Amino acid sequence: MIDVRLLTGPFIPGQFIGPFTNAHPGLGGVCTFVGEVRGEDGVEALELSHYEPLTLPGMQALAQQAVTRFGLMGMLMLHRVGVMRPGEPIVCVSAAASHRRAAFDAVDFAMDHLKSQSWFWKREQRGGEWTWIEPRGQDYADLARWD
Amino acid sequence: MIDVRLLTGPFIPGQFIGPFTNAHPGLGGVCTFVGEVRGEDGVEALELSHYEPLTLPGMQALAQQAVTRFGLMGMLMLHRVGVMRPGEPIVCVSAAASHRRAAFDAVDFAMDHLKSQSWFWKREQRGGEWTWIEPRGQDYADLARWD
Amino acid sequence: MSARLVFLGRLGDLVSGGELAVAPGPLADVLAALEPQLALALADERVRHALNGQLLARETAIELAAGDELAFLPPVSGG
Amino acid sequence: MSARLVFLGRLGDLVSGGELAVAPGPLADVLAALEPQLALALADERVRHALNGQLLARETAIELAAGDELAFLPPVSGG
Numbered sequence: 001m002i003d004v005r006l007l008t009g010p011f012i013p014g015q016f017i018g019p020f021t022n023a024h025p026g027l028g029g030v031c032t033f034v035g036e037v038r039g040e041d042g043v044e045a046l047e048l049s050h051y052e053p054l055t056l057p058g059m060q061a062l063a064q065q066a067v068t069r070f071g072l073m074g075m076l077m078l079h080r081v082g083v084m085r086p087g088e089p090i091v092c093v094s095a096a097a098s099h100r101r102a103a104f105d106a107v108d109f110a111m112d113h114l115k116s117q118s119w120f121w122k123r124e125q126r127g128g129e130w131t132w133i134e135p136r137g138q139d140y141a142d143l144a145r146w147d
Numbered sequence: 148m149i150d151v152r153l154l155t156g157p158f159i160p161g162q163f164i165g166p167f168t169n170a171h172p173g174l175g176g177v178c179t180f181v182g183e184v185r186g187e188d189g190v191e192a193l194e195l196s197h198y199e200p201l202t203l204p205g206m207q208a209l210a211q212q213a214v215t216r217f218g219l220m221g222m223l224m225l226h227r228v229g230v231m232r233p234g235e236p237i238v239c240v241s242a243a244a245s246h247r248r249a250a251f252d253a254v255d256f257a258m259d260h261l262k263s264q265s266w267f268w269k270r271e272q273r274g275g276e277w278t279w280i281e282p283r284g285q286d287y288a289d290l291a292r293w294d
Numbered sequence: 295m296s297a298r299l300v301f302l303g304r305l306g307d308l309v310s311g312g313e314l315a316v317a318p319g320p321l322a323d324v325l326a327a328l329e330p331q332l333a334l335a336l337a338d339e340r341v342r343h344a345l346n347g348q349l350l351a352r353e354t355a356i357e358l359a360a361g362d363e364l365a366f367l368p369p370v371s372g373g
Numbered sequence: 374m375s376a377r378l379v380f381l382g383r384l385g386d387l388v389s390g391g392e393l394a395v396a397p398g399p400l401a402d403v404l405a406a407l408e409p410q411l412a413l414a415l416a417d418e419r420v421r422h423a424l425n426g427q428l429l430a431r432e433t434a435i436e437l438a439a440g441d442e443l444a445f446l447p448p449v450s451g452g
Contacts, residue, residue: 014161053347121303200426268382
């Protein structure tokens with residue numbers, strides 16, 4: 001099962017992960033990563049924008065690619081858009097597989113691609129001022145691991 | 148926060164992961180692995196035995212080691228003992244960290260050590276017959292990655 | 295009937311509302327008719343294009359027809 | 374008063390209840406007094422020992438006193 005969603009409001013990862021796990025009887029393991037908005041360095045809010053015609057289709061293609069490449073039973077991929085406060089989940093990726101290694105690698109793969117090859121633009125608010133975030137060189141290096 | 152438990156009955160990982168996550172305001176990400184009993188090859192049940200004086204203290208030391216090595220904010224480590232049926236969770240490890248890579252590596256590290264260097268003994272029931280499971284060569288190879 | 299330019303990410307800050315209606319034609323002509331500062335930002339080689347929701351290969355020659363939507367996509371930063 | 378041997382994992386199948394009360398003394402003497410098949414399984418070099426809940430380094434000379442608990446730990450298989 002591939003379940004990919006863009007969410008416009010706060011969400012609780014467990015409410016998606018539980019049903020996702022239960023949808024795959026016979027699985028060996030589920031690896032999950034949840035990323036949250038960090039409040040460090042005085043960040044007051046974070047805004048993610050997307051481009052409707054590309055963002056969700058791109059995520060669906062990425063999830064399908066991960067399922068095929070790592071032989072998964074399923075992948076859950078949730079991503080917030082809009083304005084978020086520190087402590088709110090931004091992203092949740094789960095992979096269900098027969099074996100642990102495949103589940104781990106698939107989530108790692110998906111996260112690297114979500115970070116630097118999916119159609120999201122991020123800006124942060126500090127002291128009332130919004131600043132756009134550029135991708136870091138490290139993000140491209142992470143991505144290159146999968147070539 | 149380090150939360151390490153041996154559980155003698157079925158558990159729902161989300162009931163532990165939610166509070167664990169909430170206990171670490173300011174985290175950047177949480178990586179979680181949940182392993183379940185596979186029902187493949189006619190496995191009817193699985194039994195994990197442990198040795199009280201060593202098993203839980205060994206897990207606590209392992210979690211502390213992971214927290215130190217990867218600079219985690221916290222680690223959750225749950226392991227079932229006793230008789231389990233296919234579909235039941237055996238193990239759940241979560242790492243909370245400022246950054247994704249540390250969280251991933253810490254869970255990977257902990258799982259490799261739980262599998263081949265913690266005080267558990269596993270047997271499987273097929274057709275009413277119990278068979279002890281030996282560690283696989285692959286498990287030792289996985290462990291050697293961390294030396 | 296005009297074509298529509300859509301500006302994503304930091305490019306959206308350069309134009310009120312993040313969108314602009316323009317006269318159809320080759321992209322070079324469209325850009326030449328914009329404010330120089332905006333045209334310069336859009337000409338950044340890292341900016342990708344999507345025409346009517348389809349991502350275009352880099353260096354594709356773009357000709358806007360009436361009703362087209364051309365999106366300007368600066369480098370992404372998700373996750 | 375006797376000492377107690379505790380058998381984990383597959384070793385537990387060799388003795389009813391997985392435990393045995395034995396006369397104190399050096400481990401070699403204790404093993405010599407057991408059934409040969411059990412003694413052989415316990416002598417496997419992969420079997421580790423814990424004395425009163427403390428894991429012993431390999432090759433430690435073991436002398437059982439009255440009331441001691443000696444656990445025999447075969448290779449583990451968790452997760």
